[in-house]
Every structure is written in structure tokens, then in C-alpha cells.
Amino acid sequence: xxxxxxxxxxxxxxxxxxxxxxxxxxxxxxxxxxxxxxxxxxxxxxxxxxxxxxxxxxxxxxxxxxxxxxxxxxxxxxxxxxxxxxxxxxxxxxxxxxxxxxxxxxxxxxxxxxxxxxxxxxxxxxxxxxxxxxxxxxxxxxxxxxxxxxxxxxxxxxxxxxxxxxxxxxxxxxxxxxxxxxxxxxxxxxxxxxxxxxxxxxxxxxxxxxxxxxxxxxxxxxxxxxxxxxxxxxxxxxxxxxxxxxxxxxxxxxxxxxxxxxxxxxxxxxxxxxxxxxxxxxxxxxxxxxxxxxxxxxxxxxxxxxxxxxxxxxxxxxxxxxxxxxxxxxxxxxxxxxxxxxxxxxxxxxxxxxxxxxxxxxxxxxxxxxxxxxxxxxxxxxxxxxxxxxxxxxxxxxxxxxxxxxxxxxxxxxxxxxxxxxxxxxxxxxxxxxxxxxxxxxxxxxxxxxxxxxxxxxxxxxxxxxxxxxxxxxxxxxxxxxxxxxxxxxxxxxxxxxxxxxxxxxxxxxxxxxxxxxxxxxxxxxxxxxxxxxxxxxxxxxxxxxxxxxxxxxxxxxxxx
Amino acid sequence: xxxxxxxxxxxxxxxxxxxxxxxxxxxxxxxxxxxxxxxxxxxxxxxxxxxxxxxxxxxxxxxxxxxxxxxxxxxxxxxxxxxxxxxxxxxxxxxxxxxxxxxxxxxxxxxxxxxxxxxxxxxxxxxxxxxxxxxxxxxxxxxxxxxxxxxx
Numbered sequence: 001x002x003x004x005x006x007x008x009x010x011x012x013x014x015x016x017x018x019x020x021x022x023x024x025x026x027x028x029x030x031x032x033x034x035x036x037x038x039x040x041x042x043x044x045x046x047x048x049x050x051x052x053x054x055x056x057x058x059x060x061x062x063x064x065x066x067x068x069x070x071x072x073x074x075x076x077x078x079x080x081x082x083x084x085x086x087x088x089x090x091x092x093x094x095x096x097x098x099x100x101x102x103x104x105x106x107x108x109x110x111x112x113x114x115x116x117x118x119x120x121x122x123x124x125x126x127x128x129x130x131x132x133x134x135x136x137x138x139x140x141x142x143x144x145x146x147x148x149x150x151x152x153x154x155x156x157x158x159x160x161x162x163x164x165x166x167x168x169x170x171x172x173x174x175x176x177x178x179x180x181x182x183x184x185x186x187x188x189x190x191x192x193x194x195x196x197x198x199x200x201x202x203x204x205x206x207x208x209x210x211x212x213x214x215x216x217x218x219x220x221x222x223x224x225x226x227x228x229x230x231x232x233x234x235x236x237x238x239x240x241x242x243x244x245x246x247x248x249x250x251x252x253x254x255x256x257x258x259x260x261x262x263x264x265x266x267x268x269x270x271x272x273x274x275x276x277x278x279x280x281x282x283x284x285x286x287x288x289x290x291x292x293x294x295x296x297x298x299x300x301x302x303x304x305x306x307x308x309x310x311x312x313x314x315x316x317x318x319x320x321x322x323x324x325x326x327x328x329x330x331x332x333x334x335x336x337x338x339x340x341x342x343x344x345x346x347x348x349x350x351x352x353x354x355x356x357x358x359x360x361x362x363x364x365x366x367x368x369x370x371x372x373x374x375x376x377x378x379x380x381x382x383x384x385x386x387x388x389x390x391x392x393x394x395x396x397x398x399x400x401x402x403x404x405x406x407x408x409x410x411x412x413x414x415x416x417x418x419x420x421x422x423x424x425x426x427x428x429x430x431x432x433x434x435x436x437x438x439x440x441x442x443x444x445x446x447x448x449x450x451x452x453x454x455x456x457x458x459x460x461x462x463x464x465x466x467x468x469x470x471x472x473x474x475x476x477x478x479x480x481x482x483x484x485x486x487x488x489x490x491x492x493x494x495x496x497x498x499x500x501x502x503x504x505x506x507x508x509x510x511x512x513x514x515x516x517x518x519x520x521x522x523x524x525x526x527x528x529x530x531x532x533x534x535x536x537x538x539x540x541x542x543x544x545x546x547x548x549x550x551x552x553x554x555x556x557x558x559x560x561x
Numbered sequence: 562x563x564x565x566x567x568x569x570x571x572x573x574x575x576x577x578x579x580x581x582x583x584x585x586x587x588x589x590x591x592x593x594x595x596x597x598x599x600x601x602x603x604x605x606x607x608x609x610x611x612x613x614x615x616x617x618x619x620x621x622x623x624x625x626x627x628x629x630x631x632x633x634x635x636x637x638x639x640x641x642x643x644x645x646x647x648x649x650x651x652x653x654x655x656x657x658x659x660x661x662x663x664x665x666x667x668x669x670x671x672x673x674x675x676x677x678x679x680x681x682x683x684x685x686x687x688x689x690x691x692x693x694x695x696x697x698x699x700x701x702x703x704x705x706x707x708x709x710x711x712x713x
Binding site for chain 2: 043049051054117121123124205206207210245246248249269270271272273274275276277280281284285288291292295296299300303352356357358359360361362364365366431432434435436437438439441442443450503505506508535538539540541542543544547548549550551552554
């Protein structure tokens with residue numbers, strides 16, 4: 001379909017700005033593996049300090065790229081399926097708020113005033129602009145939800161008996177989860193941290209801040225993941241040459257994410273003090289609930305791909321696996337999505353380990369954790385984002401993909417890199433290698449008394465994987481900007497691949513409206529989080545003064561003097 | 562017409578069974594092997610002074626205090642077979658506390674007390690590694706539990 005120039009420009013900017021920033025984000029990803037393998041024994045390289053770079057890596061890759069992309073993809077999905085564009089003025093306000101937020105936070109990080117990592121746990125204090133930037137980015141990303149909800153309600157009025165398109169359900173679920181979970185982090189940032197960082201309050205309750213952060217932090221991973229799920233359900237079967245096995249399974253999966261994404265955050269705090277074992281167990285139990293939609297998806301998508309393989313002439317039990325269009329440059333999106341799915345098998349299984357209550361003692365905060373999440377967020381999420389960024393950009397700008405044969409092998413190369421990298425990290429984690437640590441200074445430095453020889457093979461393996469990932473990442477940057485700087489060759493249109501449905505089940509009203517699910521969502525969140533917040537307010541003692549990363553002496557403000 | 566395809570339904574049922582098995586395993590480990598997450602204690606100022614208390618010949622309490630960028634006490638001597646209760650807090654930012662060989666894993670948080678119990682059955686040196694970023698000196702932060710030091 002044709003779209004207005006305004007919407008086209010917003011989508012293109014929201015896709016290309018984070019890809020430009022990604023150059024820095026990926027660069028420091030590679031640098032970390034070099035430091036950690038003990039090749040560099042220094043605090044900084046080329047004026048970028050290790051933990052400053054680690055903060056940039058996390059914030060750019062996991063917050064800025066993902067949020068900008070989710071908004072752009074949401075605009076595209078809603079406009080494409082409901083045939084109506086979001087309000088022009090609010091779309092631009094949302095865009096400028098997100099850009100302003102990203103610029104403020106980027107300045108604080110690049111100036112070295114916010115080396116607090118993307119989790120910004122107090123009482124480590126960042127520059128106020130870092131918190132303000134995060135808040136603006138989030139508020140900017142809220143605005144489209146209200147626009148899309150209005151479009152959806154109007155569409156529903158005219159289509160009472162028609163099923164809402166699955167991609168629309170997915171997009172709305174995703175941004176409702178995002179809106180609710182970011183309320184907690186907005187409270188943390190604007191009420192607890194910003195006044196404290198500016199010296200208006202003297203102490204902060206660290207456990208409460210962490211609890212609010214993880215109310216947001218785990219739902220965040222589904223906010224990353226759901227755009228990829230929308231692509232798996234509504235595009236992948238079509239790209240493979242088949243049909244979606246079950247439309248209803250997709251609806252069940254998306255509504256399960258709506259109710260289970262948030263009340264599971266305490267499983268990131270299994271090792272925290274002041275939160276009772278009961279609530280940790282209960283939220284660990286609910287985390288298994290959120291694994292269910294992923295299992296459903298694994299079956300439904302595999303069944304859809306099997307159908308596609310058979311349509312293409314496959315025989316026997318496993319023949320369909322070799323009959324899929326893995327290396328077709330015209331269907332490169334298939335390559336990006338299938339590689340992500342394969343990585344997600346391992347990402348999902350290791351995630352179940354993390355959620356398993358006392359098993360967390362084995363892996364908590366070790367290198368196992370980044371080993372796990374590089375097979376989720378740097379797996380299906382990242383591959384879906386970069387594949388779709390190239391796709392949406394080339395369609396809406398009317399351009400042909402630069403180096404199409406190179407483009408189609410990028411996801412496979414990336415996946416090989418991730419598998420090697422994550423194997424190294426997870427192996428290291430199981431033998432105590434910590435995450436978020438400049439290992440090259442001490443533990444991987446032969447001249448240091450803290451040298452740990454058993455982490456040499458694990459960090460070397462991660463380095464090898466990291467180099468492969470870096471090469472694949474730079475190939476993507478080349479393809480994306482090569483496309484961007486090429487001349488327009490085709491008509492500029494908004495077009496998404498649309499899968500037909502194999503089992504087109506009867507419309508079940510329960511799976512075609514939001515109200516009952518929103519009620520269940522609210523009830524479970526209240527049940528799961530009321531005791532956690534009570535624990536976090538009552539068990540801790542005095543609040544903490546602010547500290548900067550370079551000194552054990554707290555910052556003295558006018559109030560504390 | 563069935564609401565859901567029969568294979569789709571079978572997958573849902575086997576999923577339910579798998580999740581039930583996982584939950585049973587966690588509960589079994591909790592009951593049979595006392596495998597659990599750290600204990601939840603309200604804040605008490607008594608734990609903020611680093612020290613080692615010997616309760617009897619094989620029972621110890623360690624009040625561990627994490628700070629930028631060391632643990633106090635930095636070296637803890639106990640005999641083989643000791644059961645040690647670690648009470649952990651932080652003087653400043655958030656720190657980690659990981660004795661990897663013993664799967665003892667806690668966060669040290671200002672104004673909060675964390676607790677876990679470890680039994681040291683074999684002689685040796687057990688590193689306590691800080692595994693949460695705590696500022697520019699984070700990679701230096703390690704303490705040791707020394708089990709059956711010959712002189713002790």
C-alpha cells in the first residue's frame with residue numbers, strides 16, 4: 001500500500017538512527033571479548049573505558065535499538081493491517097521525545113558521567129541527564145500505543161464479526177505490556193533516582209529500586225521478543241512457501257504474554273536480600289507460565305515449516321528441513337528468522353534453567369547469564385530486528401538491497417558466532433567466571449596474583465565467537481547503509497509478507513478482545529507484586545547515599561552536610 | 562469442527578506435564594537436598610561490623626561486609642566439616658558474593674542483610690568473587706575461605 005511521506009520519513013528515521021548507533025554498540029561488544037580474554041590488560045582503549053563501553057553496549061543495543069525498532073515496526077504493522085495511519089503530529093512528537101532521550105543519555109555516557117551499566121542500580125549514581133534521557137525515550141515510546149488503540153477501536157466497530165489480524169493483536173499486546181511495565185521504571189527513575197541524583201533527597205531504598213527495575217526488566221525482554229514473534233507467526237510461513245499451522249495458537253500465545261510477562265520479574269532477584277522465599281518461589285512458578293507461549297510457538301512454527309517443506313516436495317519425517325529456502329537472496333527475511341529460531345531453542349532452554357529457583361545459585365551473575373541472553377536478545381530478537389530493518393527500509397524507500405547474496409548469509413554467520421560465543425560464556429559461568437567484569441586486568445592477567453587459568457579456554461572461545469559476530473555485524477551495517485545510499489529503483493510502498501492460515505479456526509470472541517485478559521493481567525500483577533513491594537519497603541534498613549563508580553566515599557550534598 | 566487442532570492440543574497437554582515435572586524437581590531438591598535461595602532477614606545493624614564468630618568447633622558465623630573494592634574479612638579460616646552461616650551486607654554500592662564451588666550466590670546491598678549457609682567438606686582455598694559491577698575496581702574484588710590451613 002501507499003503511505004504518506006510523513007509516516008514514511010518517521011519509519012525510515014526510526015530504523016536508521018539506531019542502526020547508526022549500533023556501530024558503536026557492536027564495536028564495544030567485540031572490545032569486551034578482547035579485554036575479557038586477557039589480550040588487553042588495561043582500563044581503557046582508544047579513550048573508551050571498559051565499563052563506559054559496557055554501558056553503551058547495553059543501552060544502545062538493548063534499549064535504544066529495540067525501542068526505536070518496536071515503534072517503527074508497530075507503525076508499519078498497524079498502518080498495513082488496519083489501513084489507517086497514526087496521527088501525524090503525535091507520531092512526530094513521539095519520535096522527537098525518543099531522539100531527545102537517546103541524545104541526553106548518549107551524552108552522559110560518552111562524557112563518562114554515567115558508567116552505571118544499563119541496569120543503573122543505585123546507589124551507583126549517574127548524571128541526571130542519563131535518567132532524564134531514559135525517561136524521555138520511554139515516554140516517547142508510549143504515545144503511539146494510544147494512537148494505535150484508537151485506530152483499532154474504530155476498526156473493530158466496523159468489523160464486529162471479523163477476526164482482528166494476529167499481527168495487530170501482537171502489536172497491541174506488546175505495547176500494553178510495555179506501557180504497564182515502564183510505569184514502574186518511570187517511577188523508579190523520576191521519583192526515586194532523579195531527585196536523589198540531583199541532591200534533593202539524601203538516601204534511596206536500593207531494594208525497592210531494584211524491585212521496580214525488575215518489574216520492568218523482565219517484561220522488557222518480551223517487548224524485545226514480541227516483534228520477532230509477530231514475524232514468526234504472520235510472515236515466516238509465507239516466506240517458507242507454506243501456511244500458518246494454527247491462528248488460534250498464535251492468539252493464545254500473545255494473550256499469555258499479556259498476562260505473564262510482568263509478574264515474573266523477581267526471578268532476577270533470587271539472590272537478593274529482603275525478599276522472602278515464598279514470593280521468589282511464586283514468581284519462579286509464574287515464570288514457567290511464560291515459557292508456555294514459547295513452547296506453543298515452537299510447535300506451531302515448526303508445524304508450519306513442515307507443511308511448507310512438504311509443499312515444496314519433501315518426503316519422510318525430516319525431509320522438510322532440507323527443503324526450505326535457506327539461501328534465497330529474494331527471501332532473505334526467511335534466513336534471518338529461521339537462524340533466530342534455531343538460536344532461540346538454546347536461548348529458551350537456558351532461560352528455563354535461570355528461572356528454576358535454587359538452580360539460579362549455580363549461574364546467577366556469572367558469565368552464563370550473558371551466554372544465555374545472547375541467544376535470545378542477540379539471537380531471534382536482533383536478527384529479526386536487523387532483517388526487518390533492511391526489509392522495511394528497502395520497501396518504504398523503494399530501493400533494492402545492496403549486495404543481496406552477502407545479505408542472505410549474514411544471519412548464519414552471526415548465529416555461528418553467537419553459538420561459539422555463548423558456549424564460551426556459559427562454560428565459564430559454570431566454573432565461576434563473573435559477568436560484567438574487566439577480566440583482563442586481574443583474573444585473566446598472568447602477572448596478577450588473582451590469575452584464574454581455568455578461565456583461559458572459556459574466554460578464548462568467547463573471543464572467537466565475538467570476532468565472528470563482529471564481522472557479521474559489520475556486514476549488516478554495510479548492507480544497510482549500502483541500501484540507504486543507493487538510488488531509488490522501485491515504487492516506494494509499505495508491504496509486509498502475509499501468511500495464509502492452514503487451520504483457520506472459528507472466531508472465538510474470548511481470543512479476540514482485550515478486556516478479560518487485561519483484568520487477569522491486573523489481578524496476577526497485584527498478587528505477585530504486592531508482597532514483593534511490601535518486603536522491599538519493610539525489610540531494608542537505612543537508605544543509601546549516592547556513589548560514583550570511582551570512589552568508595554559517598555557524594556556529599558548540601559542536605560547531608 | 563474442533564476448536565483446536567488435535568496435535569496442537571497434545572502439545573499443550575505434554576507442556577503441562579513437563580512444567581509439572583520441573584516444579585516437582587524444584588520442590589524435591591528443596592526438601593531432599595535443602596537446596597534453596599538465600600534467607601530473607603530484616604535489617605539489623607549488628608551485622609554491619611565484619612567478624613567471624615566461632616559457635617562451636619564446626620559451626621561458624623561470618624559477618625561479611627562488601628565495600629569498594631574488597632570484602633571484610635578478606636581471609637576466613639575454618640576447619641574441614643565446618644558449617645558456616647554467611648551474613649552479608651554492603652557499605653556502599655551493590656556487590657556480588659559467589660563461592661562458585663559451593664553454589665553460594667548472593668547480592669550484597671546497602672541497608673540489607675543477606676544470608677546463606679555453606680558446609681565445607683573438603684580442605685582447600687575457596688574464592689569469594691564479587692560478580693556485580695561495583696565501580697572501576699570491581700575486577701580486584703575477591704576474598705578467600707581457607708579450609709584446614711595447617712597452622713590453624
